[in-house]
Amino acid sequence: MEDRAPIRCRDTIERVDGRLPLLHVEHLEICRTGSAICESKPLLRDVSFSVYPGEIVALTGASGCGKSLTAHAIAGMLEPGIGVTQGHIYYDGEDVVPFHEQRWQWLRREEVALLIQQSLSGLNPIRTVRAQLTDTLRLHRRRQMPYEQQEPGHIETARSFSAPRQAVLQGVSRMRRLMSRAAEMAGGRTTQAQEAYLHALLCKVGFADPERILSSYPFELSGGMCQRVLLAAMLSSGPRLFIADEPTTALDVINRDKVLALLQQLRQDFDLTILLISHDRRGINRVADRVLKMGPEGRMHG
Numbered sequence: 001m002e003d004r005a006p007i008r009c010r011d012t013i014e015r016v017d018g019r020l021p022l023l024h025v026e027h028l029e030i031c032r033t034g035s036a037i038c039e040s041k042p043l044l045r046d047v048s049f050s051v052y053p054g055e056i057v058a059l060t061g062a063s064g065c066g067k068s069l070t071a072h073a074i075a076g077m078l079e080p081g082i083g084v085t086q087g088h089i090y091y092d093g094e095d096v097v098p099f100h101e102q103r104w105q106w107l108r109r110e111e112v113a114l115l116i117q118q119s120l121s122g123l124n125p126i127r128t129v130r131a132q133l134t135d136t137l138r139l140h141r142r143r144q145m146p147y148e149q150q151e152p153g154h155i156e157t158a159r160s161f162s163a164p165r166q167a168v169l170q171g172v173s174r175m176r177r178l179m180s181r182a183a184e185m186a187g188g189r190t191t192q193a194q195e196a197y198l199h200a201l202l203c204k205v206g207f208a209d210p211e212r213i214l215s216s217y218p219f220e221l222s223g224g225m226c227q228r229v230l231l232a233a234m235l236s237s238g239p240r241l242f243i244a245d246e247p248t249t250a251l252d253v254i255n256r257d258k259v260l261a262l263l264q265q266l267r268q269d270f271d272l273t274i275l276l277i278s279h280d281r282r283g284i285n286r287v288a289d290r291v292l293k294m295g296p297e298g299r300m301h302g
């Protein structure tokens with residue numbers, strides 16, 4: 001391993017205005033973990049920052065400095081052969097680095113949504129938006145059952161929500177239960193309750209005519225519209241932390257501004273905390289509460 005300056009230890013998580021951060025990354029280091037190459041230079045090291053509930057924090061830095069790796073590490077989605085080798089990622093006060101896959105799945109399903117640069121290609125061009133959003137809702141339901149049976153009580157103990165957040169979650173959760181029951185009774189067909197939920201969701205992401213969008217195929221929609229459909233799919237599970245990795249790269253200037261303005265609105269409507277990774281200086285200066293710059297060695301300037 002190469003010589004490194006010793007890492008300063010800051011093991012306390014700072015309160016700001018009496019609040020603890022929802023996300024606190026501390027001295028994070030990520031390396032290739034294959035046997036022959038584990039002694040090579042870290043891909044990223046000594047990355048530390050906090051994001052407080054309700055904030056929009058932008059993460060910027062030169063191409064290749066490790067922004068996407070940081071985002072993937074927070075969501076437990078690093079590729080095989082790459083791993084966290086030092087440091088901590090505290091989500092709601094709990095270090096998630098040692099999580100096993102089942103708990104990562106729970107975190108991604110219930111708490112953290114990651115919109116990545118390649119997400120748009122995840123939309124199937126030859127299936128309607130309705131079919132794809134309905135599948136997403138069913139998937140959440142299917143994944144929910146085994147985990148709840150295996151680790152009863154965990155979900156409750158891992159959280160302590162503010163009253164407004166609890167109200168939002170109770171609403172989302174009630175609606176999902178209703179939809180799942182209705183879907184089971186209807187043998188998987190889209191039911192009235194699901195339709196109402198999908199309509200409401202699409203209105204929230206700025207569509208004036210949700211019925212037309214639900215009946216459309218992605219190839220019939222613009223890039224900006226597809227991006228908003230993806231946002232709707234990700235918000236359908238009611239996450240608390242939304243990580244958007246270059247959500248506007250593939251968009252023209254008008255759609256870029258629309259999506260960024262929408263993120264601000266969604267923060268309010270869904271009680272979200274947002275980590276926004278972007279090169280769009282003008283855009284992030286407009287929407288972010290704080291801008292963090294990541295240097296080549298991971299040092300943060302906020």
Ligand SMILES: Nc1ncnc2c1ncn2[C@@H]1O[C@H](COP(=O)(O)OP(=O)(O)OP(=O)(O)O)[C@@H](O)[C@H]1O
Pocket residue numbers: 032043061062063064065066067068069070079082
């Ligand atoms: N799967 C991987 N295997 C090996 N190295 C990787 C892998 N993914 C990323 N890297 C390397 O890790 C470093 C950080 O990459 P990352 O994608 O996080 O940068 P970034 O700051 O998001 O860049 P950009 O702004 O261009 O998206 C780069 O040197 C990259 O080559």
